Amino acid sequence: MRLQVKMNSCASPPSSDQMKKYNFDEIVDRTGTDCIKYDALPQIFGSADVLPLWVADTDFRTPDFIMEAIRKRMEHEILGYTFRGDAFYDSIMKWLRNRHGWDIEREWIIFSPGVVSALTAAVQSLTVRGEKVVVQPPVYFPFYETVRGSGRRMVENPLRLSGNRYSFDIEDLESKLDPGTRMLLLCNPHNPGGMVWKQHELEALETICLKHSLIVVSDEIHSDLLFSGNRHIPWGMLSAESRMNSIVCMAPSKTFNVAGLATSFAIIPNPEMRKKIEKLMGTLHIQTGNIAGKVALEAAYTSGEDWLRQLMEYVEGNYRYLEEFFDTHLPKVKVMRPEATYLVWLNFREYGMKDKQLTRFLVEKGRVGLNNGARFGTGGDGMQRINIGCPRSVLAEGLNRIKAAFDRYENSR
Numbered sequence: 001m002r003l004q005v006k007m008n009s010c011a012s013p014p015s016s017d018q019m020k021k022y023n024f025d026e027i028v029d030r031t032g033t034d035c036i037k038y039d040a041l042p043q044i045f046g047s048a049d050v051l052p053l054w055v056a057d058t059d060f061r062t063p064d065f066i067m068e069a070i071r072k073r074m075e076h077e078i079l080g081y082t083f084r085g086d087a088f089y090d091s092i093m094k095w096l097r098n099r100h101g102w103d104i105e106r107e108w109i110i111f112s113p114g115v116v117s118a119l120t121a122a123v124q125s126l127t128v129r130g131e132k133v134v135v136q137p138p139v140y141f142p143f144y145e146t147v148r149g150s151g152r153r154m155v156e157n158p159l160r161l162s163g164n165r166y167s168f169d170i171e172d173l174e175s176k177l178d179p180g181t182r183m184l185l186l187c188n189p190h191n192p193g194g195m196v197w198k199q200h201e202l203e204a205l206e207t208i209c210l211k212h213s214l215i216v217v218s219d220e221i222h223s224d225l226l227f228s229g230n231r232h233i234p235w236g237m238l239s240a241e242s243r244m245n246s247i248v249c250m251a252p253s254k255t256f257n258v259a260g261l262a263t264s265f266a267i268i269p270n271p272e273m274r275k276k277i278e279k280l281m282g283t284l285h286i287q288t289g290n291i292a293g294k295v296a297l298e299a300a301y302t303s304g305e306d307w308l309r310q311l312m313e314y315v316e317g318n319y320r321y322l323e324e325f326f327d328t329h330l331p332k333v334k335v336m337r338p339e340a341t342y343l344v345w346l347n348f349r350e351y352g353m354k355d356k357q358l359t360r361f362l363v364e365k366g367r368v369g370l371n372n373g374a375r376f377g378t379g380g381d382g383m384q385r386i387n388i389g390c391p392r393s394v395l396a397e398g399l400n401r402i403k404a405a406f407d408r409y410e411n412s413r
């Protein structure tokens with residue numbers, strides 16, 4: 001089936017009293033586009049007959065103002081080497097000022113094709129083989145590959161589960177640090193738990209990091225996707241000292257559903273650190289980037305506020321739907337309430353299934369594809385991550401499939 005690409009055009013920005021209403025209920029057929037989420041189902045789950053609620057992109061249309069900007073640029077019909085000019089940097093600086101109250105300088109920003117590339121570049125250029133890097137599991141699993149694949153040693157500082165929320169285990173962290181520990185990889189907002197780390201939590205972590213001269217590499221890719229009542233605090237805003245010993249990685253990819261355009265950026269106020277990372281990026285010759293990604297970022301950060309507000313209203317609605325569904329129909333599943341992101345961390349431990357067994361059960365009996373919790377490392381056992389960045393009807397179908405599978409399971413015992 002072909003993907004429909006009828007887009008609404010938006011010639012001039014609407015005034016605030018006639019803001020455009022976006023339709024997130026619309027089902028857009030993504031099959032046949034080589035998208036990982038749908039077209040790689042047989043490779044990932046062993047069957048195409050699975051409802052995909054896994055990899056972290058959304059099923060919502062990339063917004064019209066981004067598509068229009070890309071189309072306009074494509075009309076030129078020469079797609080040679082390009083660079084990022086004022087519009088790229090200005091749009092990032094304005095976006096960060098408006099959204100987080102963070103004033104940054106243009107020269108602090110470096111391009112990276114992906115956030116994970118930037119994390120790895122930071123590990124490889126600011127630490128040496130054999131040095132230690134702290135990660136805080138359960139966490140976005142490429143963090144592990146970034147550390148181990150770079151020949152660095154990993155120190156695990158597991159998050160502590162209290163109530164239904166994770167927090168930092170500061171005592172554990174301090175007890176594990178030694179002079180060979182050079183860096184900490186932070187995930188804020190947290191994937192998979194959805195925490196937006198609070199000022200006091202960040203400050204407690206900051207105290208230890210400063211005391212032990214740990215470089216903090218903060219993955220803030222989900223920082224635009226805030227649930228109401230939450231404020232994101234970029235690591236670089238904590239203090240001048242922390243700013244000079246940190247790297248903050250961000251991107252428009254999750255927010256505006258443009259992950260396929262491989263465009264992100266890192267904010268590195270410390271010139272020596274920046275120079276080292278830029279040198280590695282330059283050696284790999286990956287600093288060119290791509291035209292569509294640059295244009296998309298500029299359009300997103302210039303015109304994206306209203307769309308994003310509507311997106312998050314919809315995602316929060318999806319979350320309320322999910323929470324009520326589990327409360328009503330499957331109360332044994334414990335849901336971690338996210339403060340950001342369209343990813344929700346589900347605890348199936350009461351069913352007593354081991355990880356592979358649980359994933360197999362969900363795929364074979366429920367025909368749903370979630371992310372296996374164990375992949376996120378220590379603490380992920382018996383957990384699954386569900387992606388609610390989809391039309392509510394799709395989410396409802398997925399939840400009903402899970403319920404039907406567990407109903408049959410309970411009835412057969």
Ligand SMILES: Cc1ncc(COP(=O)(O)O)c(C=O)c1O
Nearest residue numbers: 056114115116140191219221264
């Ligand atoms: C916390 C986090 N960091 C990084 C990424 C991936 O970023 P990129 O595709 O820019 O490497 C993801 C994607 O799910 C993520 O959740």
